[in-house]
Amino acid sequence: MITLGQILALLVVLWVSAYKRMRTGTALVAAAVVLVAMSFVWDVAIVPWVLLGLFAVVYFFNDLRKDKITLPIFKLFKSVLPPMNQTEKDALEAGDVWWDGELFKGNPEWSKLLSFPKPELSKEERDFVDNQATKLCEMVDDWKVVHEDKDLPPEAWEYMKKEGFLGMIIPKEYGGKGFSALAHSTVVQKLATRSGSLSVSVMVPNSLGPAELLLHYGTDEQKNHYLPRLAKGEEIPCFALTGPEAGSDAGAIPDTGIICKGEHEGKEVVGIRLNWNKRYITLAPVATVLGLAFKLYDPEGLLGDTEELGITCALIPTDHKGVEVGNRHYPMGQAFMNGPTHGKDVFIPIDWIIGGKDYAGKGWRMLVECLSAGRGISLPSSATATGKLSYRLTGAYSLLRTQFKTSIGHFQGVEEALARIAGNTYQLEAMRIMTAGAVDLSCKPSVVTAIAKYHMTELARSVITDAMDIHGGRGVIMGERNYLSSGYMSMPISITVEGANILTRNLMIFGQGAVRCHPFVFREMQAASNPDEKQGLEEFDSLFFRHVGYGVSNFIRTLTLGLTGARIVKKPVSGKTGRYYQQLTRMSSALAMVSDLSMMIFGGDLKRLERLSARLGDVLSHLYLASTVLKYYEDNGRPESDLPYVDWCVQRSLYEMQKAFLDFFNNLPMKGLGRVLKWMVFPFGTKYKMPNDKLEHTIVKPMMSDNELRDRITLDSYIGESDDDAAGRIENAFKKVLATAPIEKTLRKAMKDGSLTQSRTREETVKTAVAAGILTQEEADQYLDAEAARLDAIQVDDYSKEYIVNGAKNAKKSSQAAA
Structure with a gap:
């Protein structure tokens, strides 16, 4: 007869095995050892041995398991697997899984995070930021650019070309700078603290565009022809993707190319007859070479048997017959070159396809892979610039502006807004550096860069709004003295481009992250779509049962960590921050469990339940945000002055994760399930709180004094030295008042x-x-x-x-x- 002690002993073994994520075979052996050991103390009933034997047979007898268990599940999985078009398939397969994969699997290996090399500029890159970037900033007056000339001054354009600003990502063998992603990010960030129009003009040729596409996919002939010209600024590039009817849904591109024969340079060649209507194309009005995305068709079978080849990318000189550029859009708050481009019955030779005819129809994957890297550099750097400028100058202004004989920064209401600026700016810098560092690790982390784009632009929006509130009338009256209005008005540009933030949060972060970051789901989908059913079944068998064990482990781990407050998790570092790693591990485990359960219940419908899936995406995002802060803190030698900022950022992220989980549980269609999950994740109720007033007072103090932390947080911001400079006027007065x-x-x-x-x-x-x-x-x-x-x-x-x-x-x- 089975006694209570026997049952408890077996449960402990299975519980520990699941928590430790032991292999199934190891867990079965451990259970057998316990049963043998118990037989020396008690008379062990036959039932435990029978159950153990059944599990062992299922596990060790592969053919029996595959035939009787796996095959029916495999067929069911294939039948319920939602249909996926090529665009969705390419989007899922594009890019790499990086630290996001660790966060999603429920048990992050924190030592792995801390072992990533600290992202740093080389001496050449540092000199360029300190010298050429500073000089370019000095050449630009943002008020004149935006409100008077509606363009950068000619000398700035010439200097940008001469000094290689337009070819920072192009390797040195082609005449470019060969800079790292971090250097690219830092240069754009510095320029953005001076002028948004200037930074956009530099960032676009160095992000998604002809140079990036050529580097990865271009033929040798294309690289040798274009890259040296792009590096020297002899060619100005733009890339036309978005049109009136196709923004985020690139698969709906109405622009077409028909493969046919035509005349080029006096000869009949196989080429493409193009028709397009694009808008919002940065640098198009001044571009000399146009990158173009379109749907390619081959009705005559000149390239093969397939008629609809898919999205394709080509490079076209803008002086080519039929290409229309020159007109401008007028982006709010900025004056960078942006406009439409059109073409009707434009014939180009087939070898103008980027990568040549072998890359016909492969354009969408090319774009997604390049966009995933650029998304982690361009807009995050601009967002960080907004934070740094607001931090430095709003802190200074809060000291200079007095009411009731007191600096307004000492009023608690103002201090509350200053605290958000301070904490968010620290978060922005930490996230910028770690994300750019990921790209420099020869990685294209599509989910991480989507997180960076969405959250960093939203944080910047919060920062600039708080800065404007504090400045009051000083912020809303435009003029040469105003250093906020241009950034405030143009903030919707960052929110909108490279995937509007609504799309990024609701569809991309979790929609792509749940599949790509999950240790089994994506590979199970690939196995199910394998045309060789026998091989697919073999792959699926291994993945599915490991997935089951993974799910059981997540259930046990989440409940255990909730009951123990995650204090049993090993800390990767000593000191106060060690506790944060434990709490983040707990939230990671909860995300893994809830995500797995959600995908099992809702299947392919989960991506259409955007408000639910977006909340799980928020949890993944804040796990990443907190990770970047902890990594930044460690990389900088754990300075004592940074600790309040670390506290503020991580406490806020933990609170936001808790809120996202609660909103998810409360809005589940199955109310009972929501209550059960809430108890499992938070068995003793909600404990995470937003930073308190005392902590916020602490992080505001450095904003209103001249100190090393203030300088480090706002490093590589451009602050003019003259009293006639908008930012310099505030900074100089600030230092005089302090003195x-x-x-x-x-x-x-x-x-x-x-x-x-x-x-x-x-x-x-x-x-x-x-x-x-x-x-x-x-x-x-x-x-x-x-x-x-x-x-x-x-x-x-x-x-x-x-x-x-x-x-x-x-x-x-x-x-x-x-x-």
């Missing part, structure tokens, strides 16, 4: 103890203080100079009526600045 803070304190003390009477004006009060020996004349002059700089820094621009109506060319700016 004279002891003098201000002396005056206040004197007025408080009655030794000095406050006069009608500050100048008269200071003069009285000098006469009374409270201040020296040198101190008085220094103080009044700082006060004049402070007053100048908080002014806004005003213009004549003629300037407002007719623009700069027909009117002059008013010489006065209004308070």
Whole structure:
């Protein structure tokens, strides 16, 4: 007879085996050993041995298992597997799984994360950022670019070409810079702190475009012809993908190419007759070479038996007959070159396909793979620039602007907004560096870069909104003094391009991540679609039963970690942050369990339940966000000054994961299941909380003083040195006010103890203080100079009526600045 002790002993063995993720064979052997050991103490009933024997037979007798168990499941799986078109298949297969795979599997190997090399600039790259990038920033006045000239100055364009800004990603053997992804990101970030129009003009040729596509897929002839010209700026590239009827749904591209014979350079050749209508194409108005995506058809069978070949990419000189470029769109808040391109019955030779005719129909996969890398560099760098500029200048402005004789940064309401700017900027920098570092590891992490694009642009939107709220009228009045309005107005551009954020969150992060990051699902789908059914069954058999064990393990691990508060998880580091790794492991395990269960219940319908799947995507995203902060902290030597920022970022991410899980559970159609899952993940209730007021006060303090942390968080921001520069004016006044803070304190003390009477004006009060020996004349002059700089820094621009109506060319700016 089976006793309670026997049952408990077996349960412990199975529980530990599942928690430790032992192989099934190892777990069966362990159970047998326990049964043998128990036989020396108790009379062990036959039932446990029978059950163990059945499991052993199923596990060890492969042919029996495949025939009686796996084959029916395999057939059922194939029948319920949702249909997948080639576009979806290419999107799923494109890119690499990186750290996101560790986070999704439920038991991240944190030592692996910490062993990734610290992303760093080479000496050549650092010199370029410090010198050429700085000089280019000095050549550009964002107000003139956006509101007067509607273009970068000619000397800036020439300098960009001459110094290789347009060919940073092109290898040196083709005349390019051969820079790392981190260098590319850092240069764009620095330029973006000066001018969004400038940074976009540099980022586009270095992200998704002809150079990137040629490097990966171009023929030797194409590379040798175009890459040196692109590197030197002799050719200006653009890439036309988006049209009026095809944005995110690239499979709906109506632009067509028909393979046929035609005349080129006086000879009859096999080529493509193209018709296209594209819009939102950056650099198109000034481009000399057009990258074009279209659907290719071969009705005459000139290339083979297939008529509909699929999306294809080609390179076309813009001076080629029939190509239309030149007109411009007018993106809000910016003046970078962006416009439509059209073509009707344009004939090109077949070898203008990127990669040659062998790459006909392979364009979508090419685009997805290149976009996954570019998505992790261009927009994240711009978002980080928004954070850094807002952090540095809003902190300074909060000290300079006073109300009720107090700097506004000391008011708790303002401090709350400053804290979000501070924490989000630290998060942005950590995420920028780790994501760019992933690309430099010869990796194209499609899910990670989608996370970076969505969350970093949303964080930047939050930061610039808070910065505008704090600046008040100083932020909404446009003019040469305003360093926020252009970025604030143009924020929707970042939110929209390279996949609108609604799409990215609701379809890409979890929709792609659940399949690609899962250790078994994608391979099971591949096995089921294998045309060799015998081989497919063989692959599926191994994957399916390992998947079952994985699911059981996730169930046991999630419940165990919830009951123990994850304190049994081994910490990869000592100190306070070690506890965060434990909590993130707990959330990772919960995500693995809930995702597996959701895919089992909803199957292919899960991707259409966007609001549910997006919440699981939020959990995966915040696991990644927290990982980047912890990695950044370790890579920088665990500075004590950073710890409050680490606390703020990770605590917020844990809270957001908890919120996403609760929203998921509460909105499940099966209410009972939702309640059970909620108890399993949070058996003692919800414990994660947003950062408290004391912590937020701590992370705001460095924003309002001159210190190493402030400089490091805003590293590689462009701040002009002149008082006539929009950012320089604030920075210089900030440092002067800090330097004279002891003098201000002396005056206040004197007025408080009655030794000095406050006069009608500050100048008269200071003069009285000098006469009374409270201040020296040198101190008085220094103080009044700082006060004049402070007053100048908080002014806004005003213009004549003629300037407002007719623009700069027909009117002059008013010489006065209004308070």
